Amino acid sequence: MTFAPSVALFSGSMAAELADALRDGRDLHDGGPARLAILDPTTERLERARAIVDHGKSWRGRDGIWFAGRGLIADGGTLAFVFPGVDVAFEPRVDDLARHFALPIPTCTTPRNLHELGIGIVAVNRMLDGILRGLQVVPSHVAGHSIGEWSGMIATGILPDRAVEPFIASLDPGSLKVPGVVFASAGCAAEQALAALEGLEQIALSHDNCPHQVLLCGVETSIETAMARLRDGGVLCQKLSFQSGFHSPLFAGYLEPHRDNFARLPLEPARTPLWSATTCARYPDEPDAIRALAVDHLVRPVRFRELVEVLYATGVRVFLQVGTGSLVQFIDDTLRGRAHLAIAANTKDRPGMAQLRRALAALFVEGANLDSSILSPEKHVPAVRSDDPILADFLASMTAIADAERQVIARFAARDPAPRETDATCELSVETLPELSDHALVRQPPGWPVLSDREPVVPMTTLVDLMIEHAQRLVPAGVVIAVEQVRAHRWLVVCPPARVRIACRREASDRVQVAIGDYCQGVVVFSDRYPAAPPPDDVPLADATPGPVNTRELYDEHWLFHGPAFQGIAEIGALGSDGISGTLDVGKARGALLDNAGQLFGYWVVVHHEEDRMAMPVHLSRVRFFRPHPMPGQQLHCSVRVKSVDEKSVVADLTLARDGHVWAVVEGWENRRFETDARLWSVIRWPEKNLLSAVRRDGFVIFEDHYRAGATRERIARRFLDERERAEYERQTPRRQRSWLAGRIAAKDAVRDLLWQLGHGPLFPVEVTIANDPSGRPVVLTRTGRDVHVSIAHKPDVAVAIAGEKPQVGIDIERIEPRSDSFAEISFSDNELRLVQGEPRDEAWTRLWAAKEAAAKAAGTGLSGAPARFPIRDRAGDRLLVGDAWVTTRRYRDFIIAWTQP
Secondary structure: OOOOEEEEEEEEEOHHHHHHHHHHOOOOOOOOOOOEEEEEOOOOHHHHHHHHHHHHHOEEOOOEEEEEEEOOOOOOOOOEEEEEEOOOOOOOOOHHHHOOOOOOOOOOOOOOOOOHHHHHHHHHHHHHHHHHHHHOOOOOOOEEEEOHHHHHHHHHOOOHHHHHHHHHOOOOHHHOOOOOOEEEEEEEOHHHHHHOOOOOOEEEEEEEEEEOOOEEEEEEHHHHHHHHHHHHHHOOOOOOOOOOOOOOHHHHHHHHHHHHHHOOOOOOOOOOOOOOOOOOOOOOHHHHHHHHHHOOOOOEOOOOHHHHHHHHOOOOEEEEOOOOOHHHHHHHHHOOOOOOOOEEEOOOOOHHHHHHHHHHHHHHHHHHOOOHHOOOOOOOOOOOOOOOOHHHHHHHHHHHHHHHHHHHHHHHHOOOOOOOEEEEEEEOOOOHOOOOOOOOOOOOOOOOOOOHHOOOOHHHHHHHHHHHHHOOOOOOOOEEEEEEEEEEEEEEEEEOOOEEEEEEEEEEOOOOEEEEOOOOOEEEEOOOOOOOOOOOOOOOOOEEEEEEOOOOHHHOOOOOOOHHHOOOOOOOOOOEEEEEEEEEEOOOOOOHHHHHHHHHHHHHHHHHHHOOOOOEEEEEEEEEOOOOOOOOOEEEEEEEEEEEEEEOEEEEEEEEEEEOOEEEEEEEEEEEEOOOOOHHHHHHHHOOOOOOEEEOOOOOOEEEOOOOHHHHHHHHHHHHHOHHHHHHHHHHHHHHHHHHHHHHHHHHHHHHHHHHHHOOOOOHHEEEEEEEEOOOOOOEEEEOOOEEEEEEEEEEEEEEEEOOOOOOOOOEEEEEEOOOOOHHHHHOOOOHHOOOOOHHHHHHHHHHHHHHHHHHHOOOOOOOOOOOHHEEEEEOOEEEEOOOOEEEEEEEEEEEEEEOOO
């Protein structure tokens, strides 16, 4: 008996017809291009499907729903069968398929060696090909990966039926002798892998699978060396369990048995175009040319990535993996960002009939005309909404039956061994997740060309979504009801692109621990259904008042940093001493809905604190889910209840509900408070209009670095330094970094203040670059067209700078401290010492030295160990005549500041 839920199919000329049919509770099957498939069409799933259809955007399988207003095949794309070859993921689920279609169970589905693995792969691929064709799923193109091309030769008739059994029989253990070499997988592009092989012997790149995965084949010593080189470059590598030498020159001495086997086989032209991953071209028609290619195929690399590109260029838009393996991931990685569908006909994560039904549903929606009889759609679909009490009772009983059916399926599925761990590497960037360009922490000028200067980061809520996605692979039939113990350790910046390892480990049947590199971790909790939801949070807030700003002001005035893709606060409701409420728009960006709830919480912190207002999420105790994720365009009410506030963090519970039904509850959302005073907060909001330094009436600026937290200094550096300057900052020693950064802040603020005085408009810190000429003198570069000069001086906690339109600007700051008699003998003349006679010695000598330093900087030479070159000739109060230039000096706390007049 096969336990598989039914799939309801709809087709019409346009999406609106499908939506109407769902509302009216009627079938619609006119064969039109607008198509919908719903796995296990419960009332709740039907309602969700209608929302998807109303939204109009293609939906490919999430939550058991497929929809397209006009599918890829209906729009002119073609279907390709792709057959997997040798793969560590060969764990087929075909027993139930064999029972349903009255077929013999393929041999060697649990292989013990390479010989049995080859036979098992060919047998499973052949069985699935036959089933699909029997269901009128016919490809326009066929391709294979590695020995998957042998399956392609069978499927296209190159190997006629009469030759198949002799061919399989030829795969006896004696014919599969292999060299003593090993394979290794590397998570990088072919070019990077080839660079790691330079100078190594008996090693080759054997498989170019996709932009982020290749295989290397070679002797043990060379493999170990290549892996070490790649790991030094941050590439994840893993030695594989099987040995063959296939697809590398190292197999050349083992070809004779295979050449003899192919020589004996009758070969015919392909009935359907078969494409070679060796040549990235169609198979030839002539038997001798086919034999030559089939043998050559064993010693040349698998160019699967290139082959996918070629097939896409010929018009293939739907790729069906006819077998069990990793080709879907390879195709998705290669065609990332382009319209396509890749789906497997069989997978180790789901019973055979269940996965076949999903594949057929997906193909139907994309426009394939197939035999849908095994999908067993219901003849009468209940309407999404009805006030009829009799119908409501009927629907409730149907839902109960469906729930019982799912429990039975789950029990049967639980008898099958499930993997306990998965390990995947993902690239996170603004290319793979374009919305991250709207989650950049640093405001820069509109159209600023350097993305890294904006610091795009992955929100913690997006990381939670990634956790759920990857944990689901270990519990494919489960419903995610909670994510617990989420802790973010550091920012995940995605410019340059970040390749992160996502490791999942099944702690129990219903709990999966997930670690996303060293950035974030958490536990995903599963059940067979959503739990009963608590009532909405409708208790009034204490001391409630209307929010002080409207939604547009919230974003346009930069109380929050988020760009359009993450701007989901539709309305601020009430603001109380113990929390805040509001309305959220469900956006399309991954993790945006929970991020919007966090924004509401963050705004409460901003309003209620003058110091340390910047608050970012670091920990979620638990997020509980009671319904599927709402659809884009819907709205939810969010209430935030603040539970605790201290100097370092703020903790709250959040409730999100739609139409009075709670979707999710967040318990223990902790925001860390970052060090921010009023001056820094103004720079965070409006960096183009505000200075972090204080402007002195004497014409210079002073920056006092009282910020103690390293994280705060990093935030400041990101706002003041561009990409090149940050690299220079990183090259400083840890002891020097702080004073170097302080000097750059003061210099940029001095230049911006001068330009504002000269009538220039808003100017961001990154629009001012401070470089150095060969002598070390600071040089100002701006796009204003004005010739501006600057002088800088800094100590560990304080920096000063002065800017002018003339080159003769100089400034120095010196700490008042004891100086020896020998220092004075070297540095000052008797006449200079007489100018400060009678004054406290430490302050007087510091004043003389600072004046000389400022004058030397103005001259563009520096003291260069020769203070006598800058004699102090006269004095008028705090002003000293150094050479021909007057230098003003002032005591500032424990320092003397000296500067020339710009």
